[in-house]
Amino acid sequence: xxxxxxxxxxxxxxxxxxxxxxxxxxxxxxxxxxxxxxxxxxxxxxxxxxxxxxxxxxxxxxxxxxxxxxxxxxxxxxxxxxxxxxxxxxxxxxxxxxxxxxxxxxxxxxxxxxxxxxxxxxxxxxxxxxxxxxxxxxxxxxxxxxxxxxxxxxxxxxxxxxxxxxxxxxxxxxxxxxxxxxxxxxxxxxxxxxxxxxxxxxxxxxxxxxxxxxxxxxxxxxxxxxxxxxxxxxxxxxxxxxxxxxxxxxxxxxxxxxxxxxxxxxxxxxxxxxxxxxxxxxxxxxxxxxxxxxxxxxxxxxxxxxxxxxxxxxxxxxxxxxxxxxxxxxxxxxxxxxxxxxxxxxxxxxxxxxxxxxxxxxxxxxxxxxxxxx
Numbered sequence: 001x002x003x004x005x006x007x008x009x010x011x012x013x014x015x016x017x018x019x020x021x022x023x024x025x026x027x028x029x030x031x032x033x034x035x036x037x038x039x040x041x042x043x044x045x046x047x048x049x050x051x052x053x054x055x056x057x058x059x060x061x062x063x064x065x066x067x068x069x070x071x072x073x074x075x076x077x078x079x080x081x082x083x084x085x086x087x088x089x090x091x092x093x094x095x096x097x098x099x100x101x102x103x104x105x106x107x108x109x110x111x112x113x114x115x116x117x118x119x120x121x122x123x124x125x126x127x128x129x130x131x132x133x134x135x136x137x138x139x140x141x142x143x144x145x146x147x148x149x150x151x152x153x154x155x156x157x158x159x160x161x162x163x164x165x166x167x168x169x170x171x172x173x174x175x176x177x178x179x180x181x182x183x184x185x186x187x188x189x190x191x192x193x194x195x196x197x198x199x200x201x202x203x204x205x206x207x208x209x210x211x212x213x214x215x216x217x218x219x220x221x222x223x224x225x226x227x228x229x230x231x232x233x234x235x236x237x238x239x240x241x242x243x244x245x246x247x248x249x250x251x252x253x254x255x256x257x258x259x260x261x262x263x264x265x266x267x268x269x270x271x272x273x274x275x276x277x278x279x280x281x282x283x284x285x286x287x288x289x290x291x292x293x294x295x296x297x298x299x300x301x302x303x304x305x306x307x308x309x310x311x312x313x314x315x316x317x318x319x320x321x322x323x324x325x326x327x328x329x330x331x332x333x334x335x336x337x338x339x340x341x342x343x344x345x346x347x348x349x350x351x352x353x354x355x356x357x358x359x360x361x362x363x364x365x366x367x368x369x370x371x372x373x374x
Contacts, residue, residue, distance in 0.1 A: 001048040001083035006111035009033050012042040015051045016088065019064045020102070026065070026092055027099040028106035028113035030073055031124060034095055041087030050085025058088060065090075068102045098124040135277035136190040136322045143185055144172055148197040151227055152176070155195075155330040162331035179329075180322055190322040192225075193276055199223035202282040205236045211288045226271045226323070230332065233267045233285055233294075234260075240287050242369070258292060258367045262346040266365045268332050269339045270296030272324045273363070292367040 006012055011025040022038055029036035040061070041051040058077045066072060073094030080089045098105055098121055105116040116124075149172050156175060159165040169175060176182035181191030193200050203222040209215035218240065222232045238260065246253040270283055275298045284295040298319065327333045334342070343365075347354050353368040 001085075002046045003039065003042055003048060003082075004046050006044060006046070008108045008110060009036040011036065011038045011111075012044055012046065013038065013040045014043055014049065016040050016057055016061060019061060020068070022061075022090070023065055023068045024101040024104075024106055024113050025108075026069060026073075026075075026090070027101040028108040030092065030094050030099040031097050031106065031116065032108040034097070035093035036091075038090040038092070039087050040090075041082075041085065048082045048085050048087060050082075050087055053079055053086050053088065061088060061090065070100050070103075071096045073099065136188060136320055137180070137183075138189050139183060139186040140189060140192045142187040142192055142196060142198070144176070144182070144187075146187060146198060147172060147176070147191070147195045148225070151225070152195050155227060158331045159329045164329045164331060179326055181326070188322075189276065190320070190326070194226050194323060194326055196225050199228075200225060201229055203229045203233060204282045204284045205233065206284075206286050207240050208286065208288045211290050213286065213288060226327075227330075227332075229283065230264075230268055230271060233283075234264055236285060237263050237267075237287075237292070241292070257369060258352050259346040259350050262343045262350075262352075263292070263294070263367070265333075265339050265343050265346075266294050268327065270294060270298070270363070270365075272327055272333060273319055274298040275362075276320065276323075288369075290369055290371050292369060293364055294366075295362055295364045297362040 003012070004010075009029055011022070011029065013022050013025075018040070022040070025038060026036065042048050058079055061077050062075075065075060065077075071094075073092050073096070075090060075092035078089050078091075080087055098116070105121055106113045107116045107120055108114075152172055152175065153169060156165065156169045160168070173182065176187075176191055176195070179191075181188055181194065187196065192198075201224060203220075203224070205220045205222065206213075206216055207218040209217050220232075220236065222229065224232060238256075242257045243254045244257075246255050267285075274283065274296045283297065284293075286293045286295070324333070333339065343354075346352075347367070354366060355368075356363065356365045358364075
């Protein structure tokens, strides 16, 4: 049996010994066409030769894909019979370009996987940013009646006070239209997640007794818009952080174990850079005896390390430019790309250690705590 020739969306591997090369082909095809099919047990010519398949063979293929392909795409791994021969068929698809294979980027050209050029990588990233922008501007079923106008007025007052907006508040319709959050009487996606009273976002918060995260001492599943989630997250953190008293000449000063402004900056940035268009999990704040973790279902732009932003080596690349602009005008964030710089400086001054992780699931920032009694 012959399956035809390899092409830009079809790849053959003779056996699962070529799993690493298979992931390279998957990334190349995804970056070019967003979907494809790959067979193990088929020659380059298309001749089906089959292969020996054990109990763990398909699972091993899945494991390698999960470990090496970033971000992870939708895929299935099935054992199928072709003319009496057992082969493994992998069907995959995804829109979260650019995809990498073990940290390297490829593009499909005919039936070959070629290393991607800097220009091609830049174009893929720009295309991704454009997708987010289109999501922000897309219209929802909600109207002016669905906004929390009291919240809008309070945020607008903050903008006036910070002198980021000079015109006085007029009507919700005029304000939202000028902010590009309302078109033709309908809220955009950005307007909905920012000011809706229908609680569009889920925020998970938990305090754990141990680092194993088995015993929960306090937890909350909070639903709200961006401004409500930011406020609630900060309140939860302040409630469960450790504070020490500094006695001065006249007044007592309560000092948090982690600078509140640093926590506030990371929480707000988590909403500025979230993948709202394809959100698959909630924003999450976890507190354990040794760590305060803030997770958002997003990733850093262009796979840039936060330290590069902190040094001023990289300019801000906004996934959600409308949302970020509103957060800036309402005095929730400072100049773009300065957030990590502020956090790093605050932690250095307070001698607080931290780390972070950016992967296919999202971005996690960890503030380290001193273990009591250690």
